[in-house]
Amino acid sequence: MAYAFSLDDVGFLKSAAGVAALAECATRPLTDPIGDVAFVRRLVGERYAAAVLETAVLRRKSVSKLDAVDWLFTSDALQQASASLVARHRAARLAGRDVHDVTCSVGADLIEIARVASRALGSDLDEVRLAMARHNAFVAGVSPGLVRADALRPVSRDTVVVADPARRDSAGRRAWKPADFLPPLDELVDAYPGRELSVKCAPGLDFDIAPWADEVEVVSLDGQVREACLWRGDSAVSRRATVLRSDGAQWTLTDAEPDEIPSREPGEWLIDPDGAVVRAGLVRHYAARHGLWQLDDRIAYLTGDEPPTGIRAFRILEHGPYSEKSLRALLKKYEVGRLEILVRGLDVDPDVLRRKLKPKGREEATLVLTRIGRSGVAFLCRAQRT
Numbered sequence: 001m002a003y004a005f006s007l008d009d010v011g012f013l014k015s016a017a018g019v020a021a022l023a024e025c026a027t028r029p030l031t032d033p034i035g036d037v038a039f040v041r042r043l044v045g046e047r048y049a050a051a052v053l054e055t056a057v058l059r060r061k062s063v064s065k066l067d068a069v070d071w072l073f074t075s076d077a078l079q080q081a082s083a084s085l086v087a088r089h090r091a092a093r094l095a096g097r098d099v100h101d102v103t104c105s106v107g108a109d110l111i112e113i114a115r116v117a118s119r120a121l122g123s124d125l126d127e128v129r130l131a132m133a134r135h136n137a138f139v140a141g142v143s144p145g146l147v148r149a150d151a152l153r154p155v156s157r158d159t160v161v162v163a164d165p166a167r168r169d170s171a172g173r174r175a176w177k178p179a180d181f182l183p184p185l186d187e188l189v190d191a192y193p194g195r196e197l198s199v200k201c202a203p204g205l206d207f208d209i210a211p212w213a214d215e216v217e218v219v220s221l222d223g224q225v226r227e228a229c230l231w232r233g234d235s236a237v238s239r240r241a242t243v244l245r246s247d248g249a250q251w252t253l254t255d256a257e258p259d260e261i262p263s264r265e266p267g268e269w270l271i272d273p274d275g276a277v278v279r280a281g282l283v284r285h286y287a288a289r290h291g292l293w294q295l296d297d298r299i300a301y302l303t304g305d306e307p308p309t310g311i312r313a314f315r316i317l318e319h320g321p322y323s324e325k326s327l328r329a330l331l332k333k334y335e336v337g338r339l340e341i342l343v344r345g346l347d348v349d350p351d352v353l354r355r356k357l358k359p360k361g362r363e364e365a366t367l368v369l370t371r372i373g374r375s376g377v378a379f380l381c382r383a384q385r386t
Contacts, residue, residue: 030057065081068108103151106136161196189210203276270368296371316380337361
């Protein structure tokens with residue numbers, strides 16, 4: 001169970017003794033729970049040992065996600081925080097505006113907003129998270145306003161409202177409802193009539209539950225879909241996919257672009273569009289941009305004679321109806337021993353199939369199994385970086 005921080009804990013972690021203890025912890029591998037607890041207790045005593053150790057662990061976890069030197073977190077706040085590159089992208093759309101983050105938590109989004117906004121205000125009901133946000137903003141070199149307030153009781157006027165509602169335990173349900181958020185999504189929207197809104201949500205959300213959204217933006221980072229953002233306000237498009245890379249590269253696709261594509265037999269390559277494109281419903285737009293076409297209207301795999309640059313694409317060696325017998329022959333023909341299996345649109349377990357095929361050989365290949373119409377089709381491919 002995650003440690004529950006108190007305001008007293010936050011005060012100690014910011015003190016000279018707390019800073020020194022965290023610096024000592026940063027030199028340890030933190031892989032020996034019993035030994036680490038004993039070590040920290042010798043440093044700071046029983047009262048603050050858990051807070052120091054939890055903070056040291058959370059800081060280590062944050063490295064792959066946040067540009068957050070010497071920040072303070074709770075476990076839940078770190079888990080829900082946007083990756084810095086994603087938060088920075090969203091903040092860039094708000095540059096020069098007055099912005100109020102009404103669920104600011106420990107400040108991961110607010111700090112990026114404060115770097116570019118005309119004025120930035122953050123609020124939260126949790127006093128501990130607000131204290132952490134104040135500390136994090138200070139060490140990040142920004143100074144947004146911070147106030148304790150309920151997101152459903154507005155304390156600002158004439159600002160763009162930014163929110164990141166927490167997701168309640170959905171008891172295994174796949175479909176989210178507005179009431180599954182905290183604060184509830186519908187109540188949050190109703191609390192700010194006429195105001196521009198930017199509401200972060202999970203990318204798996206059924207966007208139909210947010211009819212008030214003028215635009216849905218789905219964002220991926222390094223090939224992983226990270227979040228969707230629901231925007232209310234002036235927007236020339238209703239769907240947007242944004243693809244970010246850690247090396248600074250990025251591109252955007254919207255439904256304002258053409259989506260007319262030809263209907264043809266498979267080309268020389270198979271292309272699996274970035275997940276942000278798929279989730280935003282912009283597969284045909286992506287195909288049109290790059291001179292590709294679909295194998296099937298209901299399947300996201302694309303094909304063409306030349307793949308886009310900068311992606312992992314699959315050069316087709318052979319293709320035909322899905323048959324285990326024919327696949328064994330193909331693997332033998334191409335001396336395939338290392339086999340990646342990708343499946344979309346068919347009820348096939350890749351691990352079970354691999355055991356049945358028993359690939360043996362010195363070559364490597366990718367087997368793509370999908371559906372064209374009602375028929376299963378297999379593509380034996382070589383994966384390449386373009």
